[in-house]
Amino acid sequence: MTTLDVTRAMTPQTYMQQLSRWRAIEIAFWLATLLPFWLFPTYLSLASQIAITALFALSLDLILGYAGVVSLGHAAFFGLGAYTAGIFSKFFWGEPFSGLLVAAVVAGLVGYLSSFIVSRFRHLTLIMITLGLGLLLHEAANSASWLTGGSDGLQGVAIKPVFGVFKFDLYGYTAYGYALAILFVCFLLTRRLINSPFGLALRGIRENIVRMPAIGADSRAHIRKVYTISAIIAGIAGAILAQTTETVSLEVLSFERSADVLVMLVLGGAGRLYGGLIGAAVFMIARDQFSGIAPQYWYFWIGILLVVVVMLLPNGILGGLSKLFSRWSRK
Amino acid sequence: MLPPVFGVLFDGIAYGMLLFLLSVGMSVTLGLMNFVNLAHCAFAMLGAYVTVMLMKDFHWNFFATLPVSFLVTALVSVVIERTLYRRLYRATDLDQVLLTIGLAFISVAVAAWFFGTTQQPISVPGYMRGSINVLGLNIGIYRLFLVAVGIVVTILLVMTLEHTRFGAQVRAAVDNQRMARGLGIDVDRTFAVTFALGSGLAGLGGALAIEIVGLDPHFAFVYLVYVLIIVSVGGLGSIAGSFAAACLIGISDIAGKYYVPELGAFLIYLVMVAVLMWKPAGLFGKR
Numbered sequence: 001m002t003t004l005d006v007t008r009a010m011t012p013q014t015y016m017q018q019l020s021r022w023r024a025i026e027i028a029f030w031l032a033t034l035l036p037f038w039l040f041p042t043y044l045s046l047a048s049q050i051a052i053t054a055l056f057a058l059s060l061d062l063i064l065g066y067a068g069v070v071s072l073g074h075a076a077f078f079g080l081g082a083y084t085a086g087i088f089s090k091f092f093w094g095e096p097f098s099g100l101l102v103a104a105v106v107a108g109l110v111g112y113l114s115s116f117i118v119s120r121f122r123h124l125t126l127i128m129i130t131l132g133l134g135l136l137l138h139e140a141a142n143s144a145s146w147l148t149g150g151s152d153g154l155q156g157v158a159i160k161p162v163f164g165v166f167k168f169d170l171y172g173y174t175a176y177g178y179a180l181a182i183l184f185v186c187f188l189l190t191r192r193l194i195n196s197p198f199g200l201a202l203r204g205i206r207e208n209i210v211r212m213p214a215i216g217a218d219s220r221a222h223i224r225k226v227y228t229i230s231a232i233i234a235g236i237a238g239a240i241l242a243q244t245t246e247t248v249s250l251e252v253l254s255f256e257r258s259a260d261v262l263v264m265l266v267l268g269g270a271g272r273l274y275g276g277l278i279g280a281a282v283f284m285i286a287r288d289q290f291s292g293i294a295p296q297y298w299y300f301w302i303g304i305l306l307v308v309v310v311m312l313l314p315n316g317i318l319g320g321l322s323k324l325f326s327r328w329s330r331k
Numbered sequence: 332m333l334p335p336v337f338g339v340l341f342d343g344i345a346y347g348m349l350l351f352l353l354s355v356g357m358s359v360t361l362g363l364m365n366f367v368n369l370a371h372c373a374f375a376m377l378g379a380y381v382t383v384m385l386m387k388d389f390h391w392n393f394f395a396t397l398p399v400s401f402l403v404t405a406l407v408s409v410v411i412e413r414t415l416y417r418r419l420y421r422a423t424d425l426d427q428v429l430l431t432i433g434l435a436f437i438s439v440a441v442a443a444w445f446f447g448t449t450q451q452p453i454s455v456p457g458y459m460r461g462s463i464n465v466l467g468l469n470i471g472i473y474r475l476f477l478v479a480v481g482i483v484v485t486i487l488l489v490m491t492l493e494h495t496r497f498g499a500q501v502r503a504a505v506d507n508q509r510m511a512r513g514l515g516i517d518v519d520r521t522f523a524v525t526f527a528l529g530s531g532l533a534g535l536g537g538a539l540a541i542e543i544v545g546l547d548p549h550f551a552f553v554y555l556v557y558v559l560i561i562v563s564v565g566g567l568g569s570i571a572g573s574f575a576a577a578c579l580i581g582i583s584d585i586a587g588k589y590y591v592p593e594l595g596a597f598l599i600y601l602v603m604v605a606v607l608m609w610k611p612a613g614l615f616g617k618r
Binding site: 064070117120121123124125127128129131132133135136139140143255259262263266297298299300302303304305306307309310311314 | 429441563
């Protein structure tokens, strides 16, 4: 059930209010994200990787899940944020929040500029353009080795303690707390955005872009806006990765990262806000466990997972769950 | 005596023909059937491994393995088409992308399982290895052979799709499935044969590519990007477009690596983005 077909006998105001109301399961979900601190203290660095990837998946959900813009090069913004935060701390200062802000500004600026290209295309051409822009940036970072360290990665990133108090320790307590807090803040903003008239317009673009001008909506302007916001969030996610691991490698801009995040989002369920978060957690934990057994064959399992999701769970894990739930509650 | 630019040009065209042979099958399946098949290079990889296996374990002649690699790939692809792909002909681009990326992932892992992750060397017959001297240029015989195969495949494909009964059926089934069924065309069979043809060509391309680019399990992804570039730059479903795009990309890539090596693969991505921004449907695209 999509949110668009529950509009029976409701004024627009009450409909929007109902959309944005917090449900008990959401509060439980966010409380559960605190559990790793006590239950799995040895897995905190994995947990912070999951939080970062979840934030990245959330940014893709904004453009793909809501506006229907398929990007195969979203790692461009993730990598841009990571390199900006890393280079900023290396040459200026290592205070984390200002580094985050600079990364967000740079990613947002590039996102805004490329949004003029992206908003012009649909379908395969769009996929190829985003892929091409992503690969271009990857090559650019590879050749500008005086700045980025090229294929050796960026060395010499040094991050000061958060608020001057919490140092980034070896166990990842600070890293996970920092990543989780920023994920939560970005999630709140995204949630607010999605449950606004702008969010409804995005869903309209996803469902039928041709009809949007008929209700006076400028689809291209909407796509430009949401693409820029998505780029900012992806840049922030990348910046957190650079700051918590204190290094940046070319891999942050790779095609694999773009593909992986797409897989995570669809696995969890696109257009559902929590889909990217669940998908990132399932994907990262599965990869951690499977690659412990045999690293080369991890991709076999992810391939199987993808085929199963497309064939049996067209709306991802969350879509499957909500179908199951509605069938169960109807009895 | 010709200046070295002609040598670069020839190598670029030969490399382009290699990319053309790899991608023309996708031009057929994506352009005619509208199916985004990112597992295309996995089929190419299958054809390549068939050739490697026949040559190493059964000591076949290189040329004898080529038709077998075409047939095996075509047969395997039909099985997959009948079980998985046919259910997704009407699905969104994204679902097709995800299913086929999944299959490509599986193929990489399976290839690593059976053949290991190392490069598979093959030895083409000795008389294919040398080069001939034309007006002071060294022209590789194998490269010349690739160009010849590329041209033959183009002519055969255009003839098949434009001038045969089967080609007419394919075009009818693509343009209007219901009408085609009404005329008594077996659309399911037509699609299956078209798909087998496209994948078989990928298998052949893969087998021919080993001598130039080598073969390891990452083949399914490394060349996928090139194939997608050529198909989208050329324009969907246009054989001539793929041919032109393959030459353009091949020459840009070789010339870029020869004259401005520090740019790396930058140039071909730039060419692709520029062409698509100028002509979103590709050079010869109609839609």
